[in-house]
Amino acid sequence: MLRALEIRDMLIIDRLELAFQPGLNVLTGETGAGKSILLDSLGFVLGWRGRAELVRAGAAQGEVVAVFDLSPDHAARLVLREAGLPEGDELILRRVNTPDGRKTAWVNDRRASGEVLRALSDTLVELHGQQDDKGLLDPRVHRALLDEFGGLAPMLEEVRVAWRAASQAGKAVSQAEQRLADMRAEEDFLRHSVAELDKLDPQPGEEAELDARRRLMQGAERTREDVARALTALGLEGAEGAMGDAMRWIDGVVDRMDGKLDGAVSALERAMVELGEAVQGVEDTLAALSFDPRELEETEERLFAIRAAARKHQMAPDGLSDLARTLSDRLAALDAGDAGLAALRKEASAAQAAYDAAATKLTEARHHHATSLDTAVSAELAPLKMERAVFSTMITPGPAGPEGRDTVAFTVATNPGAPSGPLNKIASGGELSRFLLALKVCLSQHQTGITMIFDEIDRGVGGATADAVGRRLAALADDGQVLVVTHSPQVAALGAHHWRVEKQVQDGMTTSTVTPLAPTDRVDELARMLAGDTITQEARAAARALLKA
Structure with missing residues (x-):
């Protein structure tokens, strides 16, 4: 208040x-x-x-x-x-x-x-x-006024929820259809690329390993000769043999030297161990440099195949394995697309059916309460000296939306048999005032x-x-x-x-x-309203009669 x-x-x-x-x-x-x-x-x-x-x-x-x-x-x-x-x-x-x-x-x-x-x-x-600015004369808000009169807020919320669900489900179907159409447009490419990459089966880091192996094999012959010479120099015909001879010669005289050769013997023993490890390492390297010429050819073929695939897909060779998985997933989605789309369409159909049911229920409720509103307004019009006027709430099909599928408009006919029409076009000024008052009384009950x-x-x-x-x-x-x-x-x-x-x-x-007017002042004000500038005793008497009525 x-x-x-x-x-x-x-x-x-x-x-x-x-x-x-x-x-x-x-x-x-x-x-x-x-x-x-x-x-x-x-x-x-x-x-x-x-x-x-x-x-x-x-x-x-x-x-x-x-x-x-x-x-x-x-x-x-x-x-x-x-x-x-x-x-x-x-x-x-x-x-x-x-x-x-x-x-x-x-x-x-x-x-x-x-x-x-x-x-x-x-x-x-x-x-x-x-000039009602709160909507009674605006057909765009008549539906909301009817819903308020009927207490249809819970039912209206149910329709809004169903509309959102149906809209989202329909959007999901449209998006799935577009994705499927896009994938089908490249289906040949997907199938060919997936088959090619599955056959190639590239692994992360493989290109670098192949390149290093290829370089090693390409220079292996010359390198192997040098390593072989090194092995000869270190082996029995070289350092290992000479050191062995030295050990035998020293062993023959060490007992007669009163310990003077003990240090030399220990050093030679350590050197023999280190030399053995060196010989083993050179032998392992020499073994590694031994290869079948066909291995070089096979290595080059795989290396070139991986690099060709990388150029084709415009990416680094190490990305091919991830690409293979991505393309396989897309192909699987394409193969499963019809089934997934069918499921989404089924969900969309169910959501639409739920919206249709909720909207139909709301329409029926609106028709019911429209009849009640018409009856209530008619009852209000009689005391306002408009008992012959007809007020009607017209409900017609409208575009589907979050508030249902109905268009609502308040219409009036001022006399029986006269055509009905919008409030502000059919009623005169005085009639319009009374229509608005009657309608407001009915809409204000809650x-x-x-x-x-x-x-x-x-x-x-x-x-x-x-x-x-x-x-x-x-x-x-x-x-x-x-x-x-x-x-x-x-x-x-x-x-x-x-x-x-x-x-x-x-x-x-x-x-x-x-x-603010006291009772006596009200008499003079009403008399002024009745008589104008000159207030007569007759006007005051009429004013008192109005106040007592």
């Missing part, structure tokens, strides 16, 4: 402090007195997009503060939590505007964006009038904590019809809060709380003021 509204330096308002109450609050005043400025100011603090220049001439800035009471389960609390803003039983919105157009907002003394203000606004206030504002919704009606409009507004305000800007004395008389908006000129400056 809107509890207080404070306005400073906005247009022709110097300073206003308004304390609103539960029930029906009415604002009256002459045309141009500033009633629309109040709504502009409230819209400004709620983040609505409206007039650009709001700051009063000569002021440093304009400021609006709105205070709302929040019930424990009020929807605004969820917006506050999601925005990380303080939450309590009182919600204070404050917004300032400078002459150069800069706007700054606070929510419970914390800086907030216009987006947050608008999100809060959707849970706090609804503005309705002949809403709590919303302050409803009706801006001259009674325009174009008078007498008993205006009285009926007023009584319906009063009934709508029984369990909540309704603010009505009106020129109708019949509507104003039914208000639980009454404010008069006046424009004054003082010291060459025009300002607008809002005054």
Whole structure:
């Protein structure tokens, strides 16, 4: 509920402090007195997009503060939590505007964006009038209004989930089909390359090993001659034989030398061991340099085959083994593609069937609740002196989407037998006001904590019809809060709380003021609304009669 509204330096308002109450609050005043400025100011603090220049001439800035009471389960609390803003039983919105157009907002003394203000606004206030900007006249939102009336949110969420599942499954099928088509376009290449690489079976590091082996074999003959000479020089015909002779000669005399040759003998023994290891190493190398000429030919053939495959696939030879695995996997995917695609199509078909079932169920529910809405609106139209009018909720097939497959439009016929059509094209100004009021009463039955504002919704009606409009507004305000800007004395008389908006000129400056009216003041205001500038005793009597009715 809107509890207080404070306005400073906005247009022709110097300073206003308004304390609103539960029930029906009415604002009256002459045309141009500033009633629309109040709504502009409230819209400004709620983040609505409206007039650009709001700051009063000569002021440093304009400021609006709105205070709302929040019930424990009020929807605004969820917006506050999601925005990380303080939450309590009182919600204070404050917004300032400078002459150069800069706007700054606070929510419970914390800086907030216009987006947050608008999100809060959707849970706090609804503005309705002949230029209804909240959707009653917009066919694009009629489906959402019907769903709200019918309490179809759980069913609608089921359709949205099914739509997402069906869309994802369909996308998976399309992607699989494209991948399969791409692979089939290169099927011959895949099969030939996989067979070629499987036969070659290249291994990581093999190319380097083959190259080293080939180089070794190519220079092996000359190298083998040198190594053989070295082996001869080290063997029995060379160093090993000479050292053996030396050992025998020394052994023959060592006993007679009183230990003088012991060191030499030890050194020769160590040298013989080292020389044996050297001879073994040279012999092993010589054995390694022994090869069959056909081995060189085979090594070169494999080396050239690996290098040719690497050039063909434009990669390093060591990458061929990974390429072979990759191509084999792609070929396996191609071979299994039809089976996998069939499985995906089956899943997509099941998801589509689930969506169709959920959408059909939602359509049936919409038709059911459309009938209930039509009946409810018709019941509301009778007290508003439109018992002959016909309100219809038309549901026609529409494109499938996350909210089902239905197009919903509210249509009216003002008289039996007359053609029906859109609300804003068939009804006159006064009829449109009453249609909107009846529709709003029906759509508001599940809403709590919303302050409803009706801006001259009674325009174009008078007498008993205006009285009926007023009584319906009063009934709508029984369990909540309704603010009505009106020129109708019949509507104003039914208000639980009454404010008069006046424009004054003082010291060459025009300002607008809002005054709460006591019972005696209400009589004069209603008399003015009935009689005009000159208030007669007859007008006052009529005003008292309206207040007692």
